[in-house]
Amino acid sequence: MKYDVVIIGSGLGGLQCAYILSREGYNVCLIEKNQQLGGCLQTFKRNNVVFDTGMHYIGAMDKGQVLHNCFRYFNLTDKLRLRKLDENAYDIIRFGDREYRFAMGYDRFSETMTSYFPKEGEAIRQYVSKLKEISNSADLYNMRDFSEKKTRYFDYYGIGIDNYLNSITRDATLKNVILGISPSYAGVKNRTPLYIPMIIHSSFIESAYRFIDGGSQISDLLAESIKGYGGTILRKAEVTKFLFDAHSMMAVEVNHAEKIEGKNFISNIHPKTMMHLMEKAPIRPAYRKRITSIGDTYGVFSLYLAMKANTFSYINSNYYVFKSRNVWDVRKYFPDELPKGYMMHISPGSKSEKYADAVIVNTYMNWNEVKPWEHTRVGNRGESYTAFKQQKAEKLLELLEMDFPGIRGKVDSYYTSTPLTYRDYTGTHKGSIYGMQKDYNNPMKTMVLPRTNLPNLFLTGQNINVHGVVGVTIGSILTCSSLIGLQPLMTKLRNA
Numbered sequence: 387m388k389y390d391v392v393i394i395g396s397g398l399g400g401l402q403c404a405y406i407l408s409r410e411g412y413n414v415c416l417i418e419k420n421q422q423l424g425g426c427l428q429t430f431k432r433n434n435v436v437f438d439t440g441m442h443y444i445g446a447m448d449k450g451q452v453l454h455n456c457f458r459y460f461n462l463t464d465k466l467r468l469r470k471l472d473e474n475a476y477d478i479i480r481f482g483d484r485e486y487r488f489a490m491g492y493d494r495f496s497e498t499m500t501s502y503f504p505k506e507g508e509a510i511r512q513y514v515s516k517l518k519e520i521s522n523s524a525d526l527y528n529m530r531d532f533s534e535k536k537t538r539y540f541d542y543y544g545i546g547i548d549n550y551l552n553s554i555t556r557d558a559t560l561k562n563v564i565l566g567i568s569p570s571y572a573g574v575k576n577r578t579p580l581y582i583p584m585i586i587h588s589s590f591i592e593s594a595y596r597f598i599d600g601g602s603q604i605s606d607l608l609a610e611s612i613k614g615y616g617g618t619i620l621r622k623a624e625v626t627k628f629l630f631d632a633h634s635m636m637a638v639e640v641n642h643a644e645k646i647e648g649k650n651f652i653s654n655i656h657p658k659t660m661m662h663l664m665e666k667a668p669i670r671p672a673y674r675k676r677i678t679s680i681g682d683t684y685g686v687f688s689l690y691l692a693m694k695a696n697t698f699s700y701i702n703s704n705y706y707v708f709k710s711r712n713v714w715d716v717r718k719y720f721p722d723e724l725p726k727g728y729m730m731h732i733s734p735g736s737k738s739e740k741y742a743d744a745v746i747v748n749t750y751m752n753w754n755e756v757k758p759w760e761h762t763r764v765g766n767r768g769e770s771y772t773a774f775k776q777q778k779a780e781k782l783l784e785l786l787e788m789d790f791p792g793i794r795g796k797v798d799s800y801y802t803s804t805p806l807t808y809r810d811y812t813g814t815h816k817g818s819i820y821g822m823q824k825d826y827n828n829p830m831k832t833m834v835l836p837r838t839n840l841p842n843l844f845l846t847g848q849n850i851n852v853h854g855v856v857g858v859t860i861g862s863i864l865t866c867s868s869l870i871g872l873q874p875l876m877t878k879l880r881n882a
């Protein structure tokens with residue numbers, strides 16, 4: 387059987403493309419190497435507690451906002467179980483003992499920030515106005531056709547966030563506070579283009595929500611719809627080779643055996659990983675060289691805390707905690723030291739509104755730390771790896787206890803993951819948190835487009851636009867528009 391479209395990988399991007407195309411009448415086959423669909427949307431359960439692995443909060447989900455509109459088309463808006471974060475403090479940035487609360491709504495955000503930095507009113511006004519300008523410049527973000535307004539992505543890809551902030555303020559503390567959410571976009575001082583933090587930040591300022599009982603609701607609902615539209619989903623089916631004729635793609639090989647043929651192919655896997663699977667592809671060497679030379683965002687060590695029942699009060703805010711005065715210094719750590727910062731997310735469960743049963747803490751981890759085990763697979767890394775993770779977890783708990791006294795005694799059990807875990811569960815290169823690293827010094831080199839060198843192979847997912855739920859959703863629309871046209875798809879999205 388030859389499918390109209392074969393999609394490799396069931397991350398958010400793969401699922402959304404499968405949904406769009408099967409809904410629009412294409413005969414689609416979605417292929418996933420794991421049993422659980424969703425990539426970073428995967429959750430796991432221990433001690434009857436559900437943990438998210440790569441989706442802690444989402445933005446722009448209020449009525450009329452971009453995700454709300456798109457999710458209506460995906461038949462998700464009314465079905466997702468969400469809890470809105472604290473409108474006065476959806477994110478809390480902490481430096482030492484000082485806390486800075488990020489409020490929802492551009493005006494409220496400005497007012498709160500100006501109350502912390504009364505002399506910096508003009509810089510804050512400029513920052514907020516730039517947030518609006520950039521989010522307004524993105525056509526799809528505003529449900530506009532490309533023809534209506536010239537996109538200005540490139541203007542904002544050629545400037546760095548760090549340079550931009552230096553141009554509006556000399557107040558180092560204000561700059562660090564704004565950069566406090568940089569872990570949510572894996573910011574790097576001399577690389578991160580202004581566009582990415584601005585899109586991420588504006589989506590959360592518009593509105594921020596958490597998933598009740600985990601983000602895998604999205605993958606479950608999308609999978610159900612895809613099957614309802616006649617799509618095929620294969621689990622535990624690892625694509626082991628891409629197969630070609632002289633000019634285009636013909637099929638993929640699954641689990642080193644079966645061949646699945648298609649007229650078109652969409653790859654939702656990390657583009658570098660994809661290149662390893664297409665050694666004999668009729669693509670231009672320059673394209674391969676460019677893709678394989680793009681760097682990756684960093685990885686994280688994650689600590690998943692299952693809390694004793696009814697002991698740890700639910701906090702309706704995310705914490706971004708820094709032990710260094712300069713945000714950019716957090717990644718320069720020595721493995722034996724306490725971490726220099728972390729992000730803490732508390733997952734709301736359906737069991738209790740008052741108490742939390744799942745607390746997730748992420749801190750930076752350099753690939754070099756896990757390199758000794760790079761040739762091992764999940765569950766078979768040996769005792770040295772277990773001891774390494776335990777040592778890391780104990781250090782992070784020690785730090786957490788300083789900021790949240792008594793938390794340690796409320797932990798029932800804990801679980802951990804490293805960049806190796808992400809690599810093995812999502813196929814992302816070196817377990818990078820958000821895929822490829824965009825670089826304002828070289829926007830053309832680090833920009834990956836949905837169209838490839840081959841006429842019937844397309845890309846989707848966090849590497850082609852911006853990572854995160856909003857970025858990937860817009861990316862899926864862009865990818866599918868290559869097959870069905872942007873105008874018709876936008877009309878359907880607007881009318882959904």
Ligand SMILES: Cc1cc2nc3c(=O)[nH]c(=O)nc-3n(C[C@H](O)[C@H](O)[C@H](O)COP(=O)(O)OP(=O)(O)OC[C@H]3O[C@@H](n4cnc5c(N)ncnc54)[C@H](O)[C@@H]3O)c2cc1C
Binds near residue numbers: 443626748813
């Ligand atoms: C720790 C962490 C926290 C995050 N927090 C947030 C957050 O709070 N809010 C937010 O919006 N975003 C967050 N993100 C980012 C967000 O989760 C991702 O940007 C997004 O989910 C990536 O989707 P994707 O479509 O690119 O696919 P991925 O999630 O990368 O999935 C790729 C899929 O392809 C499959 N695959 C790989 N190779 C093969 C193969 N050979 N054959 C078959 N299948 C294959 C994988 O198993 C996987 O299912 C977070 C990410 C991480 C890692």
